[in-house]
Amino acid sequence: MTMFERFTKEARRAIVIAQEEARTMRHDHIGTGHVLVGILAAEEPGPGMRALLGLGVDPAAVQRYVARLGAEPYDDLDADALATVGIDLDEVRRAAEDAFGPGALDRPRRWQAGHIPFDAMAKKSLELTLRETIRRGDREICDAHVLLGIVRAQPNDATSALRALGVDLTEVRAAVERELDAGQAA
Structure with a gap:
Protein backbone atom coordinates (compact mmCIF):
# COMPACT_ATOMS: atom_id res chain seq x y z
CA MET A 1 0.00 0.00 0.00
CA THR A 2 1.41 3.39 -0.99
CA MET A 3 1.29 6.39 1.28
CA PHE A 4 -1.35 8.15 -0.85
CA GLU A 5 -3.63 5.10 -0.67
CA ARG A 6 -3.76 5.68 3.10
CA PHE A 7 -4.97 9.27 2.61
CA THR A 8 -8.54 10.00 3.63
CA LYS A 9 -10.88 11.78 1.25
CA GLU A 10 -10.23 15.21 2.82
CA ALA A 11 -6.44 14.71 2.76
CA ARG A 12 -6.55 13.77 -0.93
CA ARG A 13 -8.78 16.75 -1.63
CA ALA A 14 -6.33 19.08 0.18
CA ILE A 15 -3.53 17.90 -2.12
CA VAL A 16 -5.70 18.33 -5.23
CA ILE A 17 -6.68 21.84 -4.10
CA ALA A 18 -2.99 22.61 -3.41
CA GLN A 19 -2.16 21.80 -7.03
CA GLU A 20 -5.12 23.85 -8.28
CA GLU A 21 -4.06 26.79 -6.11
CA ALA A 22 -0.46 26.63 -7.35
CA ARG A 23 -1.74 26.63 -10.92
CA THR A 24 -4.21 29.48 -10.27
CA MET A 25 -1.46 31.51 -8.59
CA ARG A 26 0.77 30.71 -11.56
CA HIS A 27 3.46 29.28 -9.29
CA ASP A 28 5.85 26.71 -10.74
CA HIS A 29 5.71 24.31 -7.79
CA ILE A 30 3.43 23.06 -5.02
CA GLY A 31 4.79 24.20 -1.68
CA THR A 32 3.70 23.76 1.90
CA GLY A 33 1.78 27.03 1.65
CA HIS A 34 -0.34 25.64 -1.17
CA VAL A 35 -1.00 22.50 0.90
CA LEU A 36 -2.07 24.69 3.83
CA VAL A 37 -4.49 26.52 1.54
CA GLY A 38 -5.76 23.11 0.40
CA ILE A 39 -6.40 22.01 3.98
CA LEU A 40 -8.36 25.21 4.65
CA ALA A 41 -10.37 25.02 1.41
CA ALA A 42 -11.94 21.58 1.80
CA GLU A 43 -15.72 21.31 1.37
CA GLU A 44 -15.97 19.02 4.40
CA PRO A 45 -13.76 20.13 7.27
CA GLY A 46 -11.33 17.52 8.53
CA PRO A 47 -9.66 17.66 11.93
CA GLY A 48 -6.75 19.72 10.56
CA MET A 49 -9.07 22.36 9.17
CA ARG A 50 -11.14 22.38 12.37
CA ALA A 51 -7.99 22.86 14.45
CA LEU A 52 -6.87 25.82 12.33
CA LEU A 53 -10.31 27.44 12.30
CA GLY A 54 -10.53 26.92 16.07
CA LEU A 55 -7.32 28.92 16.41
CA GLY A 56 -8.87 31.74 14.39
CA VAL A 57 -6.90 31.14 11.19
CA ASP A 58 -8.51 33.06 8.31
CA PRO A 59 -8.40 30.92 5.14
CA ALA A 60 -8.56 34.00 2.88
CA ALA A 61 -5.60 35.60 4.68
CA VAL A 62 -3.55 32.41 4.24
CA GLN A 63 -4.46 32.31 0.55
CA ARG A 64 -3.41 35.96 0.08
CA TYR A 65 -0.10 35.30 1.87
CA VAL A 66 0.68 32.25 -0.27
CA ALA A 67 -0.33 34.05 -3.49
CA ARG A 68 2.35 36.66 -2.78
CA LEU A 69 5.07 34.01 -2.48
CA GLY A 70 7.29 33.97 -5.51
CA ALA A 71 6.09 37.40 -6.60
CA ARG A 107 2.74 36.93 -10.51
CA PRO A 108 5.93 35.03 -11.19
CA ARG A 109 7.05 34.69 -14.76
CA ARG A 110 7.82 30.96 -14.53
CA TRP A 111 4.73 28.82 -14.90
CA GLN A 112 3.77 25.51 -16.39
CA ALA A 113 0.40 24.33 -17.59
CA GLY A 114 0.86 20.58 -17.00
CA HIS A 115 2.07 18.71 -13.95
CA ILE A 116 3.26 20.96 -11.15
CA PRO A 117 5.86 19.29 -8.92
CA PHE A 118 6.08 19.45 -5.14
CA ASP A 119 9.04 21.48 -3.93
CA ALA A 120 11.62 19.91 -1.61
CA MET A 121 10.00 21.24 1.58
CA ALA A 122 6.54 19.98 0.59
CA LYS A 123 8.04 16.55 -0.10
CA LYS A 124 9.78 16.64 3.29
CA SER A 125 6.54 17.61 5.04
CA LEU A 126 4.71 14.71 3.34
CA GLU A 127 7.45 12.33 4.53
CA LEU A 128 7.00 13.72 8.04
CA THR A 129 3.23 13.32 7.64
CA LEU A 130 3.74 9.57 7.40
CA ARG A 131 6.04 9.62 10.44
CA GLU A 132 3.45 11.57 12.45
CA THR A 133 0.77 9.05 11.47
CA ILE A 134 2.98 6.14 12.55
CA ARG A 135 3.95 7.93 15.79
CA ARG A 136 0.28 8.25 16.69
CA GLY A 137 -0.51 4.68 15.66
CA ASP A 138 -3.20 5.85 13.23
CA ARG A 139 -4.14 3.73 10.21
CA GLU A 140 -5.26 6.51 7.84
CA ILE A 141 -3.63 9.81 6.93
CA CYS A 142 -6.01 12.75 7.24
CA ASP A 143 -5.54 16.49 6.80
CA ALA A 144 -4.49 16.76 10.44
CA HIS A 145 -1.54 14.42 9.89
CA VAL A 146 -0.55 16.49 6.85
CA LEU A 147 -0.70 19.61 9.04
CA LEU A 148 1.46 17.91 11.70
CA GLY A 149 4.00 17.07 8.99
CA ILE A 150 4.04 20.67 7.81
CA VAL A 151 4.56 22.00 11.34
CA ARG A 152 7.30 19.45 11.99
CA ALA A 153 9.09 20.45 8.73
CA GLN A 154 9.43 24.08 9.77
CA PRO A 155 10.54 26.58 8.74
CA ASN A 156 8.56 26.56 5.50
CA ASP A 157 6.07 28.73 3.63
CA ALA A 158 3.05 27.36 5.51
CA THR A 159 4.56 27.92 8.95
CA SER A 160 5.70 31.39 7.86
CA ALA A 161 2.12 32.16 6.82
CA LEU A 162 0.75 30.96 10.15
CA ARG A 163 3.34 32.94 12.10
CA ALA A 164 2.63 36.05 10.00
CA LEU A 165 -1.02 35.68 11.03
CA GLY A 166 -0.02 35.51 14.70
CA VAL A 167 -0.56 31.78 15.14
CA ASP A 168 1.70 29.91 17.56
CA LEU A 169 2.88 26.63 16.02
CA THR A 170 2.91 24.89 19.41
CA GLU A 171 -0.79 25.74 19.67
CA VAL A 172 -1.37 24.34 16.16
CA ARG A 173 0.20 21.02 17.14
CA ALA A 174 -1.80 20.87 20.39
CA ALA A 175 -5.08 21.75 18.62
CA VAL A 176 -4.46 19.12 15.94
CA GLU A 177 -3.68 16.45 18.53
CA ARG A 178 -6.91 17.33 20.40
CA GLU A 179 -8.95 17.07 17.18
CA LEU A 180 -7.39 13.70 16.32
CA ASP A 181 -7.96 12.38 19.85
CA ALA A 182 -11.58 13.58 19.80
CA GLY A 183 -12.10 11.77 16.49
CA GLN A 184 -10.77 8.52 17.93
CA ALA A 185 -13.02 8.82 20.97
CA ALA A 186 -16.11 9.29 18.80
Missing part, protein backbone atom coordinates in the same frame (compact mmCIF):
# COMPACT_ATOMS: atom_id res chain seq x y z
CA GLU A 72 8.92 39.56 -7.80
CA PRO A 73 8.37 43.14 -6.65
CA TYR A 74 9.68 45.78 -8.98
CA ASP A 75 12.97 47.40 -8.19
CA ASP A 76 13.21 51.12 -7.33
CA LEU A 77 15.95 51.39 -9.96
CA ASP A 78 13.46 50.17 -12.59
CA ALA A 79 10.98 52.84 -11.49
CA ASP A 80 13.67 55.54 -11.65
CA ALA A 81 14.79 54.43 -15.12
CA LEU A 82 11.22 54.47 -16.44
CA ALA A 83 10.56 57.86 -14.85
CA THR A 84 13.41 59.35 -16.91
CA VAL A 85 11.41 58.55 -20.06
CA GLY A 86 8.12 59.79 -18.58
CA ILE A 87 6.60 56.50 -17.36
CA ASP A 88 5.19 56.37 -13.84
CA LEU A 89 5.51 52.73 -12.77
CA ASP A 90 3.11 53.19 -9.86
CA GLU A 91 0.47 54.49 -12.28
CA VAL A 92 1.07 51.52 -14.60
CA ARG A 93 0.68 49.18 -11.60
CA ARG A 94 -2.60 50.88 -10.55
CA ALA A 95 -3.99 50.63 -14.09
CA ALA A 96 -2.99 46.96 -14.38
CA GLU A 97 -4.57 46.13 -11.03
CA ASP A 98 -7.74 48.03 -11.96
CA ALA A 99 -7.98 46.02 -15.17
CA PHE A 100 -6.74 42.60 -14.02
CA GLY A 101 -7.07 42.53 -10.24
CA PRO A 102 -4.78 43.08 -7.25
CA GLY A 103 -1.26 41.75 -7.67
CA ALA A 104 -1.59 41.38 -11.45
CA LEU A 105 2.02 42.42 -11.95
CA ASP A 106 3.30 40.37 -9.02
Whole structure:
Protein backbone atom coordinates (compact mmCIF):
# COMPACT_ATOMS: atom_id res chain seq x y z
CA MET A 1 0.00 0.00 0.00
CA THR A 2 1.41 3.39 -0.99
CA MET A 3 1.29 6.39 1.28
CA PHE A 4 -1.35 8.15 -0.85
CA GLU A 5 -3.63 5.10 -0.67
CA ARG A 6 -3.76 5.68 3.10
CA PHE A 7 -4.97 9.27 2.61
CA THR A 8 -8.54 10.00 3.63
CA LYS A 9 -10.88 11.78 1.25
CA GLU A 10 -10.23 15.21 2.82
CA ALA A 11 -6.44 14.71 2.76
CA ARG A 12 -6.55 13.77 -0.93
CA ARG A 13 -8.78 16.75 -1.63
CA ALA A 14 -6.33 19.08 0.18
CA ILE A 15 -3.53 17.90 -2.12
CA VAL A 16 -5.70 18.33 -5.23
CA ILE A 17 -6.68 21.84 -4.10
CA ALA A 18 -2.99 22.61 -3.41
CA GLN A 19 -2.16 21.80 -7.03
CA GLU A 20 -5.12 23.85 -8.28
CA GLU A 21 -4.06 26.79 -6.11
CA ALA A 22 -0.46 26.63 -7.35
CA ARG A 23 -1.74 26.63 -10.92
CA THR A 24 -4.21 29.48 -10.27
CA MET A 25 -1.46 31.51 -8.59
CA ARG A 26 0.77 30.71 -11.56
CA HIS A 27 3.46 29.28 -9.29
CA ASP A 28 5.85 26.71 -10.74
CA HIS A 29 5.71 24.31 -7.79
CA ILE A 30 3.43 23.06 -5.02
CA GLY A 31 4.79 24.20 -1.68
CA THR A 32 3.70 23.76 1.90
CA GLY A 33 1.78 27.03 1.65
CA HIS A 34 -0.34 25.64 -1.17
CA VAL A 35 -1.00 22.50 0.90
CA LEU A 36 -2.07 24.69 3.83
CA VAL A 37 -4.49 26.52 1.54
CA GLY A 38 -5.76 23.11 0.40
CA ILE A 39 -6.40 22.01 3.98
CA LEU A 40 -8.36 25.21 4.65
CA ALA A 41 -10.37 25.02 1.41
CA ALA A 42 -11.94 21.58 1.80
CA GLU A 43 -15.72 21.31 1.37
CA GLU A 44 -15.97 19.02 4.40
CA PRO A 45 -13.76 20.13 7.27
CA GLY A 46 -11.33 17.52 8.53
CA PRO A 47 -9.66 17.66 11.93
CA GLY A 48 -6.75 19.72 10.56
CA MET A 49 -9.07 22.36 9.17
CA ARG A 50 -11.14 22.38 12.37
CA ALA A 51 -7.99 22.86 14.45
CA LEU A 52 -6.87 25.82 12.33
CA LEU A 53 -10.31 27.44 12.30
CA GLY A 54 -10.53 26.92 16.07
CA LEU A 55 -7.32 28.92 16.41
CA GLY A 56 -8.87 31.74 14.39
CA VAL A 57 -6.90 31.14 11.19
CA ASP A 58 -8.51 33.06 8.31
CA PRO A 59 -8.40 30.92 5.14
CA ALA A 60 -8.56 34.00 2.88
CA ALA A 61 -5.60 35.60 4.68
CA VAL A 62 -3.55 32.41 4.24
CA GLN A 63 -4.46 32.31 0.55
CA ARG A 64 -3.41 35.96 0.08
CA TYR A 65 -0.10 35.30 1.87
CA VAL A 66 0.68 32.25 -0.27
CA ALA A 67 -0.33 34.05 -3.49
CA ARG A 68 2.35 36.66 -2.78
CA LEU A 69 5.07 34.01 -2.48
CA GLY A 70 7.29 33.97 -5.51
CA ALA A 71 6.09 37.40 -6.60
CA GLU A 72 8.92 39.56 -7.80
CA PRO A 73 8.37 43.14 -6.65
CA TYR A 74 9.68 45.78 -8.98
CA ASP A 75 12.97 47.40 -8.19
CA ASP A 76 13.21 51.12 -7.33
CA LEU A 77 15.95 51.39 -9.96
CA ASP A 78 13.46 50.17 -12.59
CA ALA A 79 10.98 52.84 -11.49
CA ASP A 80 13.67 55.54 -11.65
CA ALA A 81 14.79 54.43 -15.12
CA LEU A 82 11.22 54.47 -16.44
CA ALA A 83 10.56 57.86 -14.85
CA THR A 84 13.41 59.35 -16.91
CA VAL A 85 11.41 58.55 -20.06
CA GLY A 86 8.12 59.79 -18.58
CA ILE A 87 6.60 56.50 -17.36
CA ASP A 88 5.19 56.37 -13.84
CA LEU A 89 5.51 52.73 -12.77
CA ASP A 90 3.11 53.19 -9.86
CA GLU A 91 0.47 54.49 -12.28
CA VAL A 92 1.07 51.52 -14.60
CA ARG A 93 0.68 49.18 -11.60
CA ARG A 94 -2.60 50.88 -10.55
CA ALA A 95 -3.99 50.63 -14.09
CA ALA A 96 -2.99 46.96 -14.38
CA GLU A 97 -4.57 46.13 -11.03
CA ASP A 98 -7.74 48.03 -11.96
CA ALA A 99 -7.98 46.02 -15.17
CA PHE A 100 -6.74 42.60 -14.02
CA GLY A 101 -7.07 42.53 -10.24
CA PRO A 102 -4.78 43.08 -7.25
CA GLY A 103 -1.26 41.75 -7.67
CA ALA A 104 -1.59 41.38 -11.45
CA LEU A 105 2.02 42.42 -11.95
CA ASP A 106 3.30 40.37 -9.02
CA ARG A 107 2.74 36.93 -10.51
CA PRO A 108 5.93 35.03 -11.19
CA ARG A 109 7.05 34.69 -14.76
CA ARG A 110 7.82 30.96 -14.53
CA TRP A 111 4.73 28.82 -14.90
CA GLN A 112 3.77 25.51 -16.39
CA ALA A 113 0.40 24.33 -17.59
CA GLY A 114 0.86 20.58 -17.00
CA HIS A 115 2.07 18.71 -13.95
CA ILE A 116 3.26 20.96 -11.15
CA PRO A 117 5.86 19.29 -8.92
CA PHE A 118 6.08 19.45 -5.14
CA ASP A 119 9.04 21.48 -3.93
CA ALA A 120 11.62 19.91 -1.61
CA MET A 121 10.00 21.24 1.58
CA ALA A 122 6.54 19.98 0.59
CA LYS A 123 8.04 16.55 -0.10
CA LYS A 124 9.78 16.64 3.29
CA SER A 125 6.54 17.61 5.04
CA LEU A 126 4.71 14.71 3.34
CA GLU A 127 7.45 12.33 4.53
CA LEU A 128 7.00 13.72 8.04
CA THR A 129 3.23 13.32 7.64
CA LEU A 130 3.74 9.57 7.40
CA ARG A 131 6.04 9.62 10.44
CA GLU A 132 3.45 11.57 12.45
CA THR A 133 0.77 9.05 11.47
CA ILE A 134 2.98 6.14 12.55
CA ARG A 135 3.95 7.93 15.79
CA ARG A 136 0.28 8.25 16.69
CA GLY A 137 -0.51 4.68 15.66
CA ASP A 138 -3.20 5.85 13.23
CA ARG A 139 -4.14 3.73 10.21
CA GLU A 140 -5.26 6.51 7.84
CA ILE A 141 -3.63 9.81 6.93
CA CYS A 142 -6.01 12.75 7.24
CA ASP A 143 -5.54 16.49 6.80
CA ALA A 144 -4.49 16.76 10.44
CA HIS A 145 -1.54 14.42 9.89
CA VAL A 146 -0.55 16.49 6.85
CA LEU A 147 -0.70 19.61 9.04
CA LEU A 148 1.46 17.91 11.70
CA GLY A 149 4.00 17.07 8.99
CA ILE A 150 4.04 20.67 7.81
CA VAL A 151 4.56 22.00 11.34
CA ARG A 152 7.30 19.45 11.99
CA ALA A 153 9.09 20.45 8.73
CA GLN A 154 9.43 24.08 9.77
CA PRO A 155 10.54 26.58 8.74
CA ASN A 156 8.56 26.56 5.50
CA ASP A 157 6.07 28.73 3.63
CA ALA A 158 3.05 27.36 5.51
CA THR A 159 4.56 27.92 8.95
CA SER A 160 5.70 31.39 7.86
CA ALA A 161 2.12 32.16 6.82
CA LEU A 162 0.75 30.96 10.15
CA ARG A 163 3.34 32.94 12.10
CA ALA A 164 2.63 36.05 10.00
CA LEU A 165 -1.02 35.68 11.03
CA GLY A 166 -0.02 35.51 14.70
CA VAL A 167 -0.56 31.78 15.14
CA ASP A 168 1.70 29.91 17.56
CA LEU A 169 2.88 26.63 16.02
CA THR A 170 2.91 24.89 19.41
CA GLU A 171 -0.79 25.74 19.67
CA VAL A 172 -1.37 24.34 16.16
CA ARG A 173 0.20 21.02 17.14
CA ALA A 174 -1.80 20.87 20.39
CA ALA A 175 -5.08 21.75 18.62
CA VAL A 176 -4.46 19.12 15.94
CA GLU A 177 -3.68 16.45 18.53
CA ARG A 178 -6.91 17.33 20.40
CA GLU A 179 -8.95 17.07 17.18
CA LEU A 180 -7.39 13.70 16.32
CA ASP A 181 -7.96 12.38 19.85
CA ALA A 182 -11.58 13.58 19.80
CA GLY A 183 -12.10 11.77 16.49
CA GLN A 184 -10.77 8.52 17.93
CA ALA A 185 -13.02 8.82 20.97
CA ALA A 186 -16.11 9.29 18.80
